[in-house]
Amino acid sequence: MSEPVSRRVAVGCLLLFVVPAGAPIPESPGLPADVRGLLGDGQVVVRGRNSVVVGRRRGSLDDLARRADLAGRRVAAVFGGPVRAVVVVPASAEEAAGLARVGRVDGLAAVADGGRVIVVPEYFGRLSSVGKDVVLAHELTHVVAGTERLPVWLYEGVADYVGYRESGLPVKVAAAELAAEVRGGRLPRELPGPAAFAADGRDPVRLARAYQEAWMACRFLAHRFGEGTLVRLYRDARAVGVDQALAALGLSVATLTARWRDYVREQLG
Numbered sequence: 604m605s606e607p608v609s610r611r612v613a614v615g616c617l618l619l620f621v622v623p624a625g626a627p628i629p630e631s632p633g634l635p636a637d638v639r640g641l642l643g644d645g646q647v648v649v650r651g652r653n654s655v656v657v658g659r660r661r662g663s664l665d666d667l668a669r670r671a672d673l674a675g676r677r678v679a680a681v682f683g684g685p686v687r688a689v690v691v692v693p694a695s696a697e698e699a700a701g702l703a704r705v706g707r708v709d710g711l712a713a714v715a716d717g718g719r720v721i722v723v724p725e726y727f728g729r730l731s732s733v734g735k736d737v738v739l740a741h742e743l744t745h746v747v748a749g750t751e752r753l754p755v756w757l758y759e760g761v762a763d764y765v766g767y768r769e770s771g772l773p774v775k776v777a778a779a780e781l782a783a784e785v786r787g788g789r790l791p792r793e794l795p796g797p798a799a800f801a802a803d804g805r806d807p808v809r810l811a812r813a814y815q816e817a818w819m820a821c822r823f824l825a826h827r828f829g830e831g832t833l834v835r836l837y838r839d840a841r842a843v844g845v846d847q848a849l850a851a852l853g854l855s856v857a858t859l860t861a862r863w864r865d866y867v868r869e870q871l872g
């Protein structure tokens with residue numbers, strides 16, 4: 604499968620009600636304050652069992668609400684729940700960037716912003732069904748678990764750990780770009796840092812590998828120490844820093860790196 608599961612895109616549906624275009628959104632019962640009138644006139648709101656999806660056109664919003672509910676269950680299975688998802692579907696990448704208050708979102712299928720997931724329609728729409736679910740669970744993990752004070756490999760790796768955990772994708776498929784490097788005799792030397800994730804549209808293969816390297820680090824931790832320990836490490840790292848959190852497992856960044864490299868070779872070689 605060569606479709607771009609990597610960054611990135613994502614939802615299931617019990618519609619409780621739909622606000623038709625032009626309806627007085629602010630009066631809608633129970634609508635989160637931060638999405639009232641978010642997209643202006645013509646905003647459409649679809650509710651899933653445990654999700655709210657806000658867009659402009661009804662079109663794919665029902666499907667997105669189903670997927671948002673699924674993503675919420677996947678995040679809750681790792682981090683505890685219930686998880687309530689708010690997904691915003693603007694009309695374009697440009698509008699998505701404006702909502703997220705960033706310069707651009709080129710190449711991203713979705714972004715986490717505050718308490719919500721913003722879908723980038725041009726890119727999200729290109730993903731396979733599996734890819735959409737992976738991306739939504741990934742971004743919702745950021746919303747639920749937070750990213751502050753953490754190294755990028757840990758928060759991106761955990762988000763992909765949740766994203767791929769029930770995806771059914773074989774590891775060599777989901778990490779195809781990294782697997783190709785390993786088969787070529789090239790192992791990553793260091794856990795991926797901010798520079799590796801800054802490639803955005805200029806080097807999509809390097810960017811894909813950065814996510815895969817981070818994912819493999821968290822996958823290693825879950826497989827070796829247990830999923831509960833991975834979650835505890837994540838929370839401890841936010842509280843006391845990653846060095847101290849790793850030390851509680853008898854690891855340093857250096858020893859984790861060495862064992863991660865062995866794991867990458869073993870899983871992808």
Ligand SMILES: [Zn+2]
Nearest residue numbers: 741745759762
């Ligand atoms: Zn992410």
